[in-house]
Amino acid sequence: MRRGSLVQLILLGVVATAITGAVAVLVPWLPESAGKEADRIEFVYWFTTVIAVAVFAVVAAVLTYSVWKFRVRPDDDSDGPPVHGHTNLEIVWTAIPAILVTAISVVSAIVLAQNGRAGDHPLRIKVVAQQFAWQFTYPDGKTYGHLTLEKDRPTQLDITAKDVLHSFWVPQLSQKQDAVVGQHNKLVVTPTKTGTFPVVCTELCGLGHSIMRSRVEVLTKAGYEAWAKGGGVTGGRRPPGLTAFNQFGCNSCHTFTAASATGTIGPSLDKLKEAAAKAGKPLDAFIRESIIDPNAYIAPGFSPGVMPATFKSQIPAKDLDALVKFLATNTK
Amino acid sequence: MSAAAEAHEHGAHPPPIHYSSRVAPAILGMFLFIASEIMLFGSFFTVYFFDRVVAQPSEWPPPPFERPWFIALVNTCILVTSSFTMHWATTAIKRGNRAGLQAGMVLTFLMGLTFLLTQVIEYHRIGFNTADGAFAATFFGLTGLHGGHVFVGLTILLVVTIRAFRGHFSAEAHHGVEIAGIYWHFVDVMWIVVYFTVYVL
Amino acid sequence: MSATTHDIHSTPPSHGGSQPRARSAWTAAGWLRVLWTIPLFGGLGLGLVCLIRWLAGWDPVWDGPPLVTVELVTIPLGFLVGLGGFDYWAYYASGKPTRPEDHSGHGAYSWRDYFRINTDHKVIGIQYVVTTIFFFCCGGVLAMLFRAELAKPGDQYFNPQTFNVLVADHAALMIFLFIIPAFAGLGNYVIPLMLGAPDMAFPRLNALSFWLLPIAGVMLLAGMVTPGGGPSTGWTCYAPLCTHQPLGQVFFNMAVQWAGASSIMTALNFLVTIITMRAPGMTFWRMPLLVWANFTTSLLVVIATPFIAGSQFFVMFDRVMHTHFFEVDGGGYVLGYQHIFWFYSHPAVYIMMLPGFGIVSEVIAVMARKPVFGYRLMALSLMAILVLGFSVWAHHMFVAGMAPWLRVPMMVTSMVIAVPTGIKIFSWLATMWEGRIHLTTPMLFVLGFLSMFVIGGLSGIYLASVPIDIHASDTYFIVAHIHYVLFGGSVFTIFAGIYYWFPKMTGRMYDERLGKLHFWLTFIGFNLTFFPMHYIGLQGMPRRVADYADRFADFNLFISIASFGLGASTIVFLYNMVKSWRWGPLAVGNPWRALTLEWQVSSPPPIFNFDEPPTVVGSPYEYGVPGARHAIFGPAVREPVPAD
Ligand code: HEA
Ligand code: HEA
Ligand code: CUA
Ligand SMILES: [Cu+2]
Secondary structure: OOHHHHHHHHHHHHHHHHHHHHHHHHOOOOOOOOEHHHHHHHHHHHHHHHHHHHHHHHHHHHHHHHHHHHEOOOOOOOOOOOOOOOHHHHHHHHHHHHHHHHHHHHHHHHHHHHHOOOOOOOEEEEEEEEOOEEEEEOOOOOEEOOEEEEOOOOEEEEEEEOOOOEEEEOHHHOOEEEEOEOOOEEEEEOEOOOEEEEEEEOOOOOOOHHHOEEEEEEEOHHHHHHHHHOOOOOOOOOOHHHHHHHHOOHHHHOEEHHHOEEOOOOOOHHHHHHHHHHHOOOHHHHHHHHHHOHHHOOOOOOOOOOOOOOHHHHOOHHHHHHHHHHHHHHOO | OHHHHHHHHOOOOOOOOOOOOOOOHHHHHHHHHHHHHHHHHHHHHHHHHHHHHHOOOOOOOOOOOOOOHHHHHHHHHHHHHHHHHHHHHHHHHHOOOHHHHHHHHHHHHHHHHHHHHHHHHHHHHOOOOOOOHHHHHHHHHHHHHHHHHHHHHHHHHHHHHHHHHOOOOOOOOOHHHHHHHHHHHHHHHHHHHHHHHHHHO | OOOOOOOOOOOOOOOOOOOOOOOOOOOOOOHHHHHHHHHHHHHHHHHHHHHHHHHHOOOOOOOHHHHHHHHHHHHHHHHHHHHOOOHHHHHHHOOOOOOOOOOOOOOOOOHHHHHOOOOOHHHHHHHHHHHHHHHHHHHHHHHHHHHHHHOOOOOOOOOHHHHHHHHHHHHHHHHHHHHHHHHHHHHHHHHHHHHOOOOOOOHHHHHHHHHHHHHHHHHHHHHHOOOOOOOOOOOOOOOOHHHHOOOHHHHHHHHHHHHHHHHHHHHHHHHHHHHHOOOOOOOHHHOOHHHHHHHHHHHHHHHHHHHHHHHHHHHHHHHHOOOOOOOHHHOOOHHHHHHHHHHHHHHHHHHOOHHHHHHHHHHHHHHOOOOOOOHHHHHHHHHHHHHHHOOOHHHHOOOOOOOHHHHHHHHHHHHHOHHHHHHHHHHHHHHHOOOOEOOOHHHHHHHHHHHHHHHHHHHHHHHHOHHHHHHHOOEHHHHHHHHHHHHHHHHHHHHHHHHHHHHHHHOEOOOHHHHHHHHHHHHHHHHHHHHHHHHHHHHOOEOOOOOOOHHHHHHHHHHHHHHHHHHHHHHHHHHHHHHHHHHOOEOOOOOOOOOOHHHHOOOOOOOOOOOOOOEEOOOOOOOOOOOOOOEEOOOOOOOOOOOO
């Protein structure tokens, strides 16, 4: 091909690279990283992006150039040069992509290995997912509806599910792992920034999937230890109803002052009296019914089918009694 | 445009088909169909091994269940024999021996039928049903899938038998028999694999 | 729609309808007979279930789910019997002497002939394309509905249940009733012509496999409105969620079975046709790349599709017969479902792309007036994708908690697929290079495909990299990937194919200006709709949610509006098709000056395609080669057929 056209082609390539590169760089594609693993993943992401931009620029440049230069008017019925192939060229565009994807694979494999390491003394937390709530149990046996982590401390989550598949994801920490019934999957996160981030369920798990959210709070070392002492829901001297309340995950969907629960997925249980009145039922009966048959009465502003109907079978009779008593006595 | 021009003169009569392969289309089709059948069984074997190996059950079969391997063995022999009679039928008609074809088909059909009925009775007496865990699920899955294939096979055999008695097929034209035979042999071989996996392994 | 195939033939044969011809209209194959065969078979199914349950001593003798399952088999059978799908075989089975095929089921002389069992591959091709476009519109309308829901956070029009149903059926319709069968339809029409064959190898099977489609489609749509609600588990319907679903789930499972059966039958037909019915001289290395593409695709279908059949059986048994294939507390293995499902559904994504590659090769060579660059490597890369396609399924399970050692190998194989795909992309670019490019509508869609599919493919590379996938999995980034490869890839090629062969199929020319308008509206609307999804996905918006965090509100509003524009663009297409088919200017036999065989006959082609098989003497893409011929017609000078 002539020199001039080569220049034009290269210019086109530069323009294409510039535009694609701009889109890649100027848009903050990834959420601001708040964890070691996220940083590594971000590295792989950029490594891949460089290659992707290059590849797309080449394709775009050649495409636009051809359309621009080789396009003819409809009435032109001449044919192009009968070129059937060019072995060296074909070898080149087989080899280069092969090399590039190998590079991506290697980088990814290394990062994957690093992101799996939890160090010697990780903080170990048991994560139990159920429709549609998260439970986080700490080494000292305390259970919470939301996750609290210590800055710069490697944490190993041991993730499982009670009913169907769920998936634990914190966008800022980048790590994700499905929760599978009867399986304990490990996930390592090492937060590097303090603050509050969302916990999202990313595996379709039923009607409440879209609202199965919780939060993770990352505290400084001091802050974390202070928090670890107080709060929480220890075993031992507590009304059994409270234990049940947390054990079956009520705390993650409902607000209930007496249990220092702040969930907003379901209606606030501090207002049980009014609700019972609306439903025209005695308080105890109403609470019991709402647990074992959630759809019997739907609080205004909430959609039916969100609260799982499985508690009927999940909660043993005596726990249920305790729970009802606890709620009835402590509601405002 | 040339072809189109001529096309107008001709009425609705197809041109001679040019065959670019030595295999008859119907037979090739049957083999490809069997390939995908094998994959269907493959998926059932996959789930079987997931439930038996990967899910790591403590015991297989879980007590108190046990597998009636002896009846099944007898059944296996019946089915294998039927494969030979099928082969006999095919070779017979290839030599133009109609009586042989008819006898072979009838025998094959009856043995296949015996196999199927035995399996039904076995299901009835086996002492567990589909709801009894992964073992039962895979057991009924594999044997049931195969049972279904025996049923289809029998239908095909029945058709061939009828035609055999209606005086069709000859030393020259016997694809019908041949294809039915291929399918029946497949059902047979598949059973041997199923038997070893489900009853013996 | 009368101006269609074969009305160039002055007089239709005296007899219509398919054999054996019966006396009364009620017993003759046709819609009247359907009216009573459906209730008949419905009744038989009911009787069967009750009888078995009674014999086995189960009660209640009358039980919902199993009954529904059986009915979903028997009623469609009744429909097919009524329509005459099995007449010939019933006739054969009853032992009557086989009559020589009298081709009464062949060809279309009025629009009615499109609504009966028709054994002409050209008619079937058109039946396929029209039906699939209808389901495309249905699937698209569902998308419009849930986009409306997603325009604002919170629940507006649909509760989560309905929303999930919409999403599931949107995907199922698009995949099982649009893309896969649409390619089957185009292939059906073109392949025998390209091979120089009078028809497919098994015309009756061909007719049957078409009529399974409406069954599957109606079943899916019916599943949405079953009492208790439809399948709300996405198109992947993972266990164990979908084993605890309302009855609609069973409809979904069975619909997939019918669609799967249909595509297996078609694939068998393609394979046998391609292997046994090539014209003299048409060696494998002289076949057009579209034929190569459908050859590889059919292999994929035959080998992989039984696995989705299996997976749907298992979840259905878990649902209906209370088995425990995937139920942990029964000793089942939960992830088993995903392995089996994806062992089909990854190859499926290539089933949904390879025929498109074929179409692109055809169009580019013709519109750039140059031979396809590196023909052999093009064919071989198809084969490479076919093989690799079976070794990557677990890249959909990187975060599923499967055996960790599977991750890296699956990542590598997934990446490697970029190489053969790249070969194709670059070869197409090289084909255009220094060509004489005619920017007709099909070419525009092909160019759109080239650019959009590369984006989709590259996002696929991001996903293939395990660490990135761990972040991006099950977010809108996936949704973006899906649509860049499926819409920007498959759908664009389908449009290209429809425009390219429109003159051949209908004998009329489409409206070029409307075609270009359709392209630009689609192209722009498509990017406005799906490009932002990359961003909100990576930022943290999960997929399959009816309600989402408020910070995504603006983006989703924008996407929804854009998607309505995209939907509207389809109306231009539909208008163009209907108008041109009815009133468009008559098309000549070979408007594109193409070399492949289908263009060497009249538009639409004569009822049996060729008077006698043409003799193929060269490559199908010898553009610019002086005096090159692909095939010789008429009294052929038989040149020795090279064996391959
Ligand atoms: C037409 C359909 C189609 C096609 C062709 C592809 C092609 C590819 N897909 Fe995609 N995919 C889907 C349809 C498709 N996909 C669907 C529907 C889903 C979602 C399913 C669901 O969960 O609902 C999915 C999901 C999906 C996942 C799972 C994500 C997740 O759920 O977590 C992954 C992960 O690896 C993946 C990867 C790939 C790769 C590597 C390719 C490759 O084949 C792409 C190869 C092409 C290119 C790379 C571009 C051209 C090449 C060049 C220009 C050469 C140079 C390139 C380089 C050097 C990189 N896809
Ligand atoms: C080929 C496949 C294909 C195609 C073409 C499309 C087309 C579209 N898809 Fe779809 N989509 C999928 C395959 C496809 N999709 C898959 C596999 C999934 C995953 C599902 C899952 O998670 O399980 C998905 C999921 C999916 C989602 C994510 C849902 C979720 O996760 O919550 C979204 C969200 O915006 C979406 C949007 C759209 C839109 C706006 C279109 C538009 O392009 C549609 C445009 C509209 C039309 C083309 C028709 C309009 C026609 C008219 C309005 C008039 C004519 C009407 C008649 C004559 C009846 N799709
Ligand atoms: Cu839990 Cu989605
Ligand atoms: Cu895939």
